[in-house]
Amino acid sequence: xxxxxxxxxxxxxxxxxxxxxxxxxxxxxxxxxxxxxxxxxxxxxxxxxxxxxxxxxxxxxxxxxxxxxxxxxxxxxxxxxxxxxxxxxxxxxxxxxxxxxxxxxxxxxxxxxxxxxxxxxxxxxxxxxxxxxxxxxxxxxxxxxxxxxxxxxxxxxxxxxxxxxxxxxxxxxxxxxxxxxxxxxxxxxxxxxxxxxxxxxxxxxxxxxxxxxxxxxxxxxxxxxxxxxxxxxxxxxxxxxxxxxxxxxxxxxxxxxxxxxxxxxxxxxxxxxxxxxxxxxxxxxxxxxxxxxxxxxxxxxxxxxxxxxxxxxxxxxxxxxxxxxxxxxxxxxxxxxxx
Amino acid sequence: xxxxxxxxxxxxxxxxxxxxxxxxxxxxxxxxxxxxxxxxxxxxxxxxxxxxxxxxxxxxxxxxxxxxxxxxxxxxxxxxxxxxxxxxxxxxxxxxxxxxxxxxxxxxxxxxxxxxxxxxxxxxxxxxxxxxxxxxxxxxxxxxxxxxxxxxxxxxxxxxxxxxxxxxxxxxxxxxxxxxxxxxxxxxxxxxxxxxxxxxxxxxxxxxxxxxxxxxxxxxxxxxxxxxxxxxxxxxxxxxxxxxxxxxxxxxxxxxxxxxxxxxxxxxxxxxxxxxxxxxxxxxxxxxxxxxxxxxxxxxxxxxxxxxxxxxxxxxxxxxxxxxxxxxxxxxxxxxxxxxxxxxxxxxxxxxxxxxxxxxxxxxxxxxxxxxxxxxxxxxxxxxxxxxxxxxxxxxxxxx
Numbered sequence: 061x062x063x064x065x066x067x068x069x070x071x072x073x074x075x076x077x078x079x080x081x082x083x084x085x086x087x088x089x090x091x092x093x094x095x096x097x098x099x100x101x102x103x104x105x106x107x108x109x110x111x112x113x114x115x116x117x118x119x120x121x122x123x124x125x126x127x128x129x130x131x132x133x134x135x136x137x138x139x140x141x142x143x144x145x146x147x148x149x150x151x152x153x154x155x156x157x158x159x160x161x162x163x164x165x166x167x168x169x170x171x172x173x174x175x176x177x178x179x180x181x182x183x184x185x186x187x188x189x190x191x192x193x194x195x196x197x198x199x200x201x202x203x204x205x206x207x208x209x210x211x212x213x214x215x216x217x218x219x220x221x222x223x224x225x226x227x228x229x230x231x232x233x234x235x236x237x238x239x240x241x242x243x244x245x246x247x248x249x250x251x252x253x254x255x256x257x258x259x260x261x262x263x264x265x266x267x268x269x270x271x272x273x274x275x276x277x278x279x280x281x282x283x284x285x286x287x288x289x290x291x292x293x294x295x296x297x298x299x300x301x302x303x304x305x306x307x308x309x310x311x312x313x314x315x316x317x318x319x320x321x322x323x324x325x326x327x328x329x330x331x332x333x334x335x336x337x338x339x340x341x342x343x344x345x346x347x348x349x350x351x352x353x354x355x356x357x358x359x360x361x362x363x364x365x366x367x368x369x370x371x372x373x374x375x376x377x378x379x380x381x382x383x384x385x386x387x388x389x390x391x392x393x394x395x396x397x398x399x
Numbered sequence: 400x401x402x403x404x405x406x407x408x409x410x411x412x413x414x415x416x417x418x419x420x421x422x423x424x425x426x427x428x429x430x431x432x433x434x435x436x437x438x439x440x441x442x443x444x445x446x447x448x449x450x451x452x453x454x455x456x457x458x459x460x461x462x463x464x465x466x467x468x469x470x471x472x473x474x475x476x477x478x479x480x481x482x483x484x485x486x487x488x489x490x491x492x493x494x495x496x497x498x499x500x501x502x503x504x505x506x507x508x509x510x511x512x513x514x515x516x517x518x519x520x521x522x523x524x525x526x527x528x529x530x531x532x533x534x535x536x537x538x539x540x541x542x543x544x545x546x547x548x549x550x551x552x553x554x555x556x557x558x559x560x561x562x563x564x565x566x567x568x569x570x571x572x573x574x575x576x577x578x579x580x581x582x583x584x585x586x587x588x589x590x591x592x593x594x595x596x597x598x599x600x601x602x603x604x605x606x607x608x609x610x611x612x613x614x615x616x617x618x619x620x621x622x623x624x625x626x627x628x629x630x631x632x633x634x635x636x637x638x639x640x641x642x643x644x645x646x647x648x649x650x651x652x653x654x655x656x657x658x659x660x661x662x663x664x665x666x667x668x669x670x671x672x673x674x675x676x677x678x679x680x681x682x683x684x685x686x687x688x689x690x691x692x693x694x695x696x697x698x699x700x701x702x703x704x705x706x707x708x709x710x711x712x713x714x715x716x717x718x719x720x721x722x723x724x725x726x727x728x729x730x731x732x733x734x735x736x737x738x739x740x741x742x743x744x745x746x747x748x749x750x751x752x753x754x755x756x757x758x759x760x761x762x763x764x765x766x767x768x769x770x771x772x773x774x775x776x777x778x779x780x781x782x783x784x785x786x787x788x789x790x791x792x793x794x795x796x797x798x799x
Contacts, residue, residue, distance in 0.1 A: 114633035219721050249442040249660060254704035254717030276633065279663075283706035283715065303711070320638040321708050322663030325690055335638040339603045 065238060065270050066126070067102035071135035073118070073125045077344075093344050095121045097294035099135075105237070108264065108271040110285035110302070112278065112317070114340055118294040119274045120162075123240040126272065127157055139238070155185055158231035162243035164223035168215040174201070174226045175211035181233040200229040204259060221252035225259070232263065238270045245280060257284060278321050282306055287376070290314050293351045294343055300377040310379035312356050350381070353396065358383065362393035403472060403768075404621060404654050405431040405454075406490065410467035412446075412453050413727075420727040423449045425678035426466065428753075430768050431622065433472075436648060436655040438669030440662060440701070444722055445675040447658045451624045454656070455511050456493070456501055468492045471508065473621075476500075506537050506618030514627035516607035520599040526610050527595025530579040531571035533617035538575055582613040587643060605636035609643065616651065623648075624656045629664060641668060662705050666690065671768070674698050677722055677735040684756065684770030694756045694772045696740045734774070742776065743787035751775045 073096040078088045096118040103109045111119045124130045126137055128144055137144040144153060161167035168177055178200055182193045198208045204225040215223055224244060231239055241260065245253040261284065263269060275281050281288060281302070288305045290298045290313065298311040309315045316336040338355045341347055347354050353363040362382065371384035382390035412424040424446040431437045439447045453464050470490040477491050485495035493501055513519045520529060571579075576595070583591035586609040599607060608628060615623055625644065629637040645668060648655055657668055665672055666686065673683035674697065682695040693699055700718035707713045720739045723729070734740070737747040753762045756770040759777035 114635065221721060250662070251442060251700060251704045251718045252721065254706075254715045255719070257706070258715055258717060278634070279706040279708040282708055282711045306708070306711070316635060318708070320634040322637075322641070322661065322667045323709065324662045324666050324702070324705055324707070335642050336635040337639075339605055339636065340633070 064102035065105045065107075065140055066272070067138045068122075068126060069100050069136045069138075071096055071099045071122065071125060071137065072133045073121050073130060074133045091344065094294050094346065095343060096125060099291070099294075099296050101289050101296065101299065103238075103270055103272060105270055106264075106268050107286045108273050108284055110273045110275055110281040110288045111291060112275055112281055112288055113291035114276060114317075116293075116340055116343065117291040118343070119276075119291050120242050122291070123159070123242050123272060123274050127159055127240055128153075129159070151185070155234045156236050157238040157240070158234070158236045159240040159242060160224070160227050160231050160244045163247055164220055164227050165215060167227055168223060170215055173212050173214055174206070174218070174229075177215070177226060178229045178233055181230060185234055187234065196233065200232055201226075203232075203263075204229045205255075219252075220248050221255060224248065224256055228256075228259065228263070232267070235267065236269070238272070240272045240274070242274045243276070244273075246275065246277060253280070260284065278306075278318060290317065293341065293346050295351060295380070297352065297381070298377075298379045300373075300379075304377050308373075308377075310373055310377065310384055311352075311381045312358055312383075313352050316355075316357075356396075359396040360390050360393040361396060362388070362390045364396065401432045401434055403430050404433045405472070406468075406470040407431075407450075407454070408468045408470065410450065410453060410469065411465050412449050412458055412462060413465045414462040416461055418726060421725045422678050422727055422730060423462065423725060424453065427673075427675075427678075427680040429673050429680060429683060431654050431656060432670075432768070433621075434648070434652055434654055435670040436657055436668050438665040438672040439656065439658045439675060440660065440665050440672060441675035442660060442722060444725070446678040447660075447675050448626055450675070451511065451626050451656060451658055454622075454624060455505060455509055457511075464494060467494070469494055471504075473508065476504075503540060506533065506620065507540070508618075508620060509622050509624060510615035510618055510620035511624040511626065512608070512611045512615050512628050514630050516604060516611050516631070517599065519611055520607065522599050525596055525598055526602065526607075527576060527579050527583070527597075528571055530582055530595070530610065530614045530617060531575045533614050534575040534578045534582070535571045537618045538572075538578075578617075579613070582616055583610065585616070586610070586613045586647075587639075588613075604632055605639060608632065608636075608640055612640075612643065612647070616647065619651065620653055622654045622656060624658070626658045627660070628657075630659065630661070637664070644668070662702065674701065678725055679735065679773055681736065681774065682756070682770075682772040688756065688770040692756070692770070694770075694776055695736075695774045696742050696776075697736050700739075700741075737787060740787075742781040744775070744779070744782060744785045745787060746775050746779060746785070747787060754778060 074092040074094050077091045077093060079090040099122055101109060111122060113119045121130065125132050128150065132145055139153060139157065142153060147153065175197055178197045179193055182196060187193060201208055201211060206222060206225055245256050248256060257280065264271060273284055285302045287301050289296045290311065292313050298314045305314065309318055319334050320336065336355055341354065349365050350363040350368050353359040368380045368382050370378050370380050372378055373384055382388040408428050409426045410424055411426050414421040414423055427450065439450065441447050452458050454469060458464060469492060470487060471493050472489050473491055474489045477486050477489055480486055480491055480496055482495060485492045493504065580591045580595050583595055588594050588606060588609055602610060629640050632640060641664065644655065659665055669686055671685050672689045673680045676697050682689065682693060682698045689698060703716035704718065706715060718739050723735055723738065732750045734747040734751045737743040751774050753771055753773045754760060754777050755762060756772045756777055762771055
C-alpha cells in the first residue's frame, strides 16, 4: 500500500473564551470552544478526501489548521515525511500545499490585477526568471479557462465563476501536490458550479493533485470524492469510500444527512422524507456521551453516558457508533425518548 | 379544476440605473392556482426575486413596474373597487388600485418570507413582539375594513417621544401577543411562551426562519411568497423547514410561490414550475413536464448541471458561459440564450414566440397553466445545417 501524502493524527483546535487578564483576576474559569476535537485521517497521493458536515461542525477549521493557517491546539500533521507543526521552515510545504477558499471575491485582493494575483506566489518563491513567470501566469489563466487578454483586469470585473477560476490558478501557480478546497463551489450557481467541478476534475488528472475537499453538498461530494469523512460537532463520525458511504451509511447522522438532500426529479415529495429533529448543539457545551444522541432517532441510554469508540466495519470503513458492534452495551440499555 | 388565484400577465420590471435601463423582468406571464405550490427556478440575476417583489409592490427606486397586470382573485375586493378597468369578473388588477388599498393587501392576501432570517428581523425588539405587531395590524384592519394602513405603527421620532412620555401606550395588545405565541407554537418552536420574550440573536437560523413563517401567517394570507427560504440553512434544517411549509400549505389552504435555485427543493415542493432566464420565463409546466418532457435547452442544461446524489455515474454536462448582461442597449430582440445554446439556429436571432411545448401552437391569450415554452424548437426541430455560427452569434467571448 502507498504511503499517504498527508496524515493527520488527533488534530485539535480549541478557541478560548473568558481568558482575558480581567477574567483571570476575577478567577473566572476559561472556557474552551472545541471547534475541532480529535480528528484523524490520511489522504493517499492522487486521492480526493471529502470532509462533509453542517455549518459549525469544524470542517473549515480542520482544513485551515492542517495547512497551519491557524495555530493548532494539539495533534500532528505529517506531509510527505515532514511534520508540519514542528518544522521550523515551512517554505517548501507552502510551495507544495495550497488552498482555494469559498468566497471567490473576498479571497482576491481588489487592488491587484488578476495577473498580479496569480504571479504573486511565483515572486515570493522566486520561481524562474521574470519572463518565465509571465509565461507561466498566461499559461495558468488559459488553463483554468480565462483569456490572456484579461490579465490586466481587476477581480470586480469578473463574474463569481471566473473569480473562482482565478483563485484556482493562483493555487496552482507553484505546481503544488496538495490542495485544500474549502467549499469552492458553494457560492456559485448550478451551471457555473458544474463548470468548476469539471475543471477541478481535469486539473487533478493532469497535474496528479491530491485534494482535501470541504463541502456540505452531498451531491457534489459524490461527484468528486474518492473517500468521505463525515464531521459532526468537531469530530469525525464516519469514514468510508464514497460508494460505500452512500450505499451503506453506518452512522445514523450520515443516514439523516443523506435523507435530507432533496432529490431532483418529478417523483417524491417532502412528505416522504424523514427529517432530523432539533438544531446542531453549540460546541461550547457539547452533549455528553455520543454528541449526536439528542438528535439521533435510535439513541439509547448508553449513548448518553459513553463516548463511542471507532469501530471498523471493514478496513476502509469506520464509524463511531455503538450500533456497529453487536456485543455493545448499547443493545441492553433503554431506548431514549426521541423528544 | 381548482380556481385560479393569481394571473400575472406580461409583467415587466425595469431598473433605471446610471449605466442604462436594466430589463430585470421582461414580460412574463404565469398563473397560480388556489392551494398549489408554484416554483420559480433560475440562476442568480434571472429575475426571480424581482418578480416576487413586484407582486408584493416592494420594488424600490430606481426600479419600477413598467408594464403588465397582476390579476388577483378576490370577490370582496372587487365589489369595493369602482375603477372598472381594474376589474375583470372576480379578479382585480392590483397595479391599478389605489396605493393604500394595495398596501392593505400585504398580510391578509400576500405575505413574504426572505432568504436571510437574521437580517429580516429587528435585532432590538423581541421576536414575540415583532410577530405580535403583524397580528395587531391585521386585527385592527379586520375591525375596520381595509384600512390597516391608517393604523400601521409609525416608527418616527414623534412616536418614540410619545412612547417615552406615556409608558402604558403599547401598540401590541395582550390578545395579539397571545396569538403570536400560538403562531410560534404552530410553526414548531418549543417553549413558545419563553421564546417569544427572546431577541433574534438568541435564535438559531432555522428557528428564526420558523419565526418569520409565523409572522407571515399572522394575516392568514392567500399567497405566501417564499424567496429562497432555505438557502441559508443546513440540509437537515432545510428538510425541517420544507416539511413545515408543506404542512402549513395544507392546513392553511394557501398557495405558495417558491423561489429557489435548488432544483431538489423545487422537485420536492412544487406542483408546477417556471424556469427563468435573463428576465424571461423560458419554460413552465407541471413537475413532470419540466423534469421529464422539457423542451427548452436551458431547462435541459440546468438539469444536467446538477450532480445526482443517487447516480454517481451521471456525467455533468454544464452549460458554457454565463447569463448575458440585462442592460437594454446590449440585449436586442433575440433569444437571450442563443449564445450558450447547443441547439441555436439562425432563427434564434429573432425573438422566439411563447408556444405550447408539444403542439407548437402560439399562445395568444396566455392560458399559462399548460406546458409552454419560449423557444422555436417545438415548431422547428433542430437542424444542424442551419446552426448558428459562432461569429454571427455575437459571442461576447472573454466576458464569459
